[in-house]
Amino acid sequence: MILFQIVKKSKKSRARLGLLETEHGVVETPSLVPVATQAVIKTLSSEEVLLTKSQILIANTFHLHLKPGEKFVKQAGKLHKFMNWHRPIMTDSAGFQIFSLGFGSDLQVGKVTKYFEERETKKIITKNSQPKSVKITPDGVFFRSPLDGKQLFIGPKESMKIQQDLGADIIFAFDECTSPFSSPAYIKEALKRTHKWAKICLETKKSSQAMFGIVQGSKYRDLRHQSAKLINSLPFDGFGIGGDLGDSKQTMENILDWTIPYLSERKPRHLLGIGYLEDMENIIKGGIDLFDCTVPTHYGRRGIAFTSSGKLNIKQSKFLTDKNPLDEKCDCMVCQNYRRNYICHLVRAGEMTAMKFLTLHNLYYFNTFVERIREKIKEGKI
Amino acid sequence: MILFQIVKKSKKSRARLGLLETEHGVVETPSLVPVATQAVIKTLSSEEVLLTKSQILIANTFHLHLKPGEKFVKQAGKLHKFMNWHRPIMTDSAGFQIFSLGFGSDLQVGKVTKYFEERETKKIITKNSQPKSVKITPDGVFFRSPLDGKQLFIGPKESMKIQQDLGADIIFAFDECTSPFSSPAYIKEALKRTHKWAKICLETKKSSQAMFGIVQGSKYRDLRHQSAKLINSLPFDGFGIGGDLGDSKQTMENILDWTIPYLSERKPRHLLGIGYLEDMENIIKGGIDLFDCTVPTHYGRRGIAFTSSGKLNIKQSKFLTDKNPLDEKCDCMVCQNYRRNYICHLVRAGEMTAMKFLTLHNLYYFNTFVERIREKIKEGKI
Numbered sequence: 021m022i023l024f025q026i027v028k029k030s031k032k033s034r035a036r037l038g039l040l041e042t043e044h045g046v047v048e049t050p051s052l053v054p055v056a057t058q059a060v061i062k063t064l065s066s067e068e069v070l071l072t073k074s075q076i077l078i079a080n081t082f083h084l085h086l087k088p089g090e091k092f093v094k095q096a097g098k099l100h101k102f103m104n105w106h107r108p109i110m111t112d113s114a115g116f117q118i119f120s121l122g123f124g125s126d127l128q129v130g131k132v133t134k135y136f137e138e139r140e141t142k143k144i145i146t147k148n149s150q151p152k153s154v155k156i157t158p159d160g161v162f163f164r165s166p167l168d169g170k171q172l173f174i175g176p177k178e179s180m181k182i183q184q185d186l187g188a189d190i191i192f193a194f195d196e197c198t199s200p201f202s203s204p205a206y207i208k209e210a211l212k213r214t215h216k217w218a219k220i221c222l223e224t225k226k227s228s229q230a231m232f233g234i235v236q237g238s239k240y241r242d243l244r245h246q247s248a249k250l251i252n253s254l255p256f257d258g259f260g261i262g263g264d265l266g267d268s269k270q271t272m273e274n275i276l277d278w279t280i281p282y283l284s285e286r287k288p289r290h291l292l293g294i295g296y297l298e299d300m301e302n303i304i305k306g307g308i309d310l311f312d313c314t315v316p317t318h319y320g321r322r323g324i325a326f327t328s329s330g331k332l333n334i335k336q337s338k339f340l341t342d343k344n345p346l347d348e349k350c351d352c353m354v355c356q357n358y359r360r361n362y363i364c365h366l367v368r369a370g371e372m373t374a375m376k377f378l379t380l381h382n383l384y385y386f387n388t389f390v391e392r393i394r395e396k397i398k399e400g401k402i
Numbered sequence: 403m404i405l406f407q408i409v410k411k412s413k414k415s416r417a418r419l420g421l422l423e424t425e426h427g428v429v430e431t432p433s434l435v436p437v438a439t440q441a442v443i444k445t446l447s448s449e450e451v452l453l454t455k456s457q458i459l460i461a462n463t464f465h466l467h468l469k470p471g472e473k474f475v476k477q478a479g480k481l482h483k484f485m486n487w488h489r490p491i492m493t494d495s496a497g498f499q500i501f502s503l504g505f506g507s508d509l510q511v512g513k514v515t516k517y518f519e520e521r522e523t524k525k526i527i528t529k530n531s532q533p534k535s536v537k538i539t540p541d542g543v544f545f546r547s548p549l550d551g552k553q554l555f556i557g558p559k560e561s562m563k564i565q566q567d568l569g570a571d572i573i574f575a576f577d578e579c580t581s582p583f584s585s586p587a588y589i590k591e592a593l594k595r596t597h598k599w600a601k602i603c604l605e606t607k608k609s610s611q612a613m614f615g616i617v618q619g620s621k622y623r624d625l626r627h628q629s630a631k632l633i634n635s636l637p638f639d640g641f642g643i644g645g646d647l648g649d650s651k652q653t654m655e656n657i658l659d660w661t662i663p664y665l666s667e668r669k670p671r672h673l674l675g676i677g678y679l680e681d682m683e684n685i686i687k688g689g690i691d692l693f694d695c696t697v698p699t700h701y702g703r704r705g706i707a708f709t710s711s712g713k714l715n716i717k718q719s720k721f722l723t724d725k726n727p728l729d730e731k732c733d734c735m736v737c738q739n740y741r742r743n744y745i746c747h748l749v750r751a752g753e754m755t756a757m758k759f760l761t762l763h764n765l766y767y768f769n770t771f772v773e774r775i776r777e778k779i780k781e782g783k784i
């Protein structure tokens with residue numbers, strides 16, 4: 021059960037301010053959704069996550085199915101109780117993992133291709149292709165557990181069962197996330213599966229959890245149109261925009277232009293697995309309310325701080341004599357208490373405390389960044 | 403500058419309650435001194451260390467000399483400011499590292515030999531022996547940096563310089579910590595060096611930091627007597643009892659019996675690098691006021707929780723269904739907020755947050771354990 025209230029609509033773009041009410045509290049949108057893959061924001065406690073202004077987290081259905089297994093999370097009283105996070109939680113559909121274990125792994129690519137050249141030289145995935153290590157069927161996907169090699173199967177029914185046991189406030193329909201190297205014919209086939217699975221998810225779900233349907237269709241205008249219309253026609257509580265988002269920021273914007281106008285304005289829209297700092301304002305102007313992103317946490321664990329004067333590689337020895345906080349303009353717990361010299365020492369000495377400081381700061385920085393975008397919408401600036 | 407006030411002396415043992423006043427606050431003794439090797443309690447922030455009831459920390463002179471280098475700590479405003487810990491801090495003398503890099507590394511032993519058999523079969527370190535990778539001279543020790551192989555030298559003067567730059571409240575005189583496999587003749591020689599270096603440290607130190615002299619002498623009654631008398635005759639602010647503590651708990655008690663009666667009662671006594679939970683009451687009854695110990699933090703990072711019902715290996719799958727806190731009787735932040743099922747999942751999933759939870763809990767548990775021993779002394783029970 022969610023209620024989504026639009027507080028203000030921009031006159032300059034598709035941006036809007038919203039309030040997303042769940043049984044575990046309200047999310048002011050647009051909002052970043054930090055990624056708690058294994059039911060934890062790596063390096064932090066849930067109490068520390070609260071200090072980062074995070075409003076809602078997304079946990080990973082695929083990973084939690086493998087470890088510890090949804091039955092343990094259910095037995096513990098479901099995700100909120102398990103991880104002592106009493107604010108809203110989402111779980112993804114596990115669909116992205118098909119892609120990662122399948123063609124994504126075969127071709128060593130992510131969701132966004134960096135270089136056009138790469139696209140030219142990679143083998144194209146044609147109709148009826150199968151990736152090496154997973155087998156896609158009309159009912160779902162067979163794959164080998166990365167933990168012990170055992171054969172496993174997840175389809176729409178299984179995804180619903182797992183996500184109900186995990187007990188997030190918002191769950192996602194099971195989809196196939198296609199590779200940037202798929203041929204249009206392959207993508208059409210995959211889209212048929214995604215749409216069929218969307219309906220099965222709606223028929224299967226018994227819980228009162230809210231469910232978002234996922235729009236796919238790669239970088240093809242007609243397929244995105246078709247997918248948006250179909251998903252919009254189904255009784256979902258919101259939308260995910262997933263899959264291959266093209267090879268440039270322009271394509272990403274195009275995809276939003278081809279999709280958002282076909283989706284009911286009254287329902288929240290989540291852009292899946294994106295959110296570089298420089299993308300945020302654009303995707304929000306494109307009409308996105310929620311977006312998950314591993315950048316602040318992933319970079320934090322690798323010694324990178326996001327600051328109002330750009331990204332800093334805190335491992336560089338020049339910071340050993342720097343008495344400034346990570347960001348002078350930041351009010352986070354780390355910037356209030358620690359200086360670059362100490363954090364630089366901790367990174368260079370391989371101390372986990374450094375990763376935790378950078379994760380905490382980066383999340384606070386990203387959340388504050390989105391907070392300011394909300395203010396800009398309020399003030400009619402974007 | 404420290405002031406040490408004895409609040410109560412036991413009539414049943416040498417245990418005493420004390421107040422150790424420093425410029426950064428008061429330590430109630432007896433007290434555990436958690437180990438912040440690289441100027442951090444691994445996995446925690448200083449704010450979290452405060453939640454563990456820790457009163458005073460010990461940082462490592464040798465490690466901080468190598469990384470980041472004392473000049474950076476000094477430039478940052480010395481240790482308290484550097485690590486944002488505004489309570490008392492000690493630094494050790496770097497002497498133990500001679501042992502670790504030298505004979506300790508050659509023979510693969512720590513300070514306490516576990517099996518008498520081992521002692522029989524190991525090569526004995528005889529008079530005029532030199533370990534492979536360090537060179538001990540009358541003025542100090544040449545060794546190769548474990549970081550880059552560069553030759554370095556630390557003697558009593560260098561140790562004083564480094565410890566003054568680090569700026570702890572209490573520092574230790576530079577000593578040679580002998581191996582359990584040293585012959586009595588070797589230990590006599592080493593003891594001469596330690597005593598000579600103690601005097602040089604007193605002559606060299608210019609700061610107002612308190613300094614403890616270190617009693618050595620291995621497991622030999624006459625050498626411990628001799629060392630205790632000599633160190634007691636010098637104007638130190640307190641005492642460290644260091645070195646090889648024998649191969650049994652009985653020997654450790656003997657060493658305290660041979661040492662403590664020769665040390666001025668008015669000065670605090672620190673047992674270096676020991677503190678298994680089961681040893682604590684005995685060493686306190688033996689007259690020890692302070693002791694550093696890596697057990698709670700080291701075991702925590704390896705998935706072990708200390709609890710009122712014994713040590714638990716939280717990684718065991720049986721804990722995945724256990725809804726109890728780590729210890730039902732514990733009031734720490736972790737036990738108030740998290741259950742064994744979640745922490746078990748985090749350990750099994752390789753999440754750093756688990757190490758941090760276990761470190762925090764274990765330190766709280768150890769500090770509470772010592773708190774109860776203080777109460778027992780107050781109540782005249784030990």
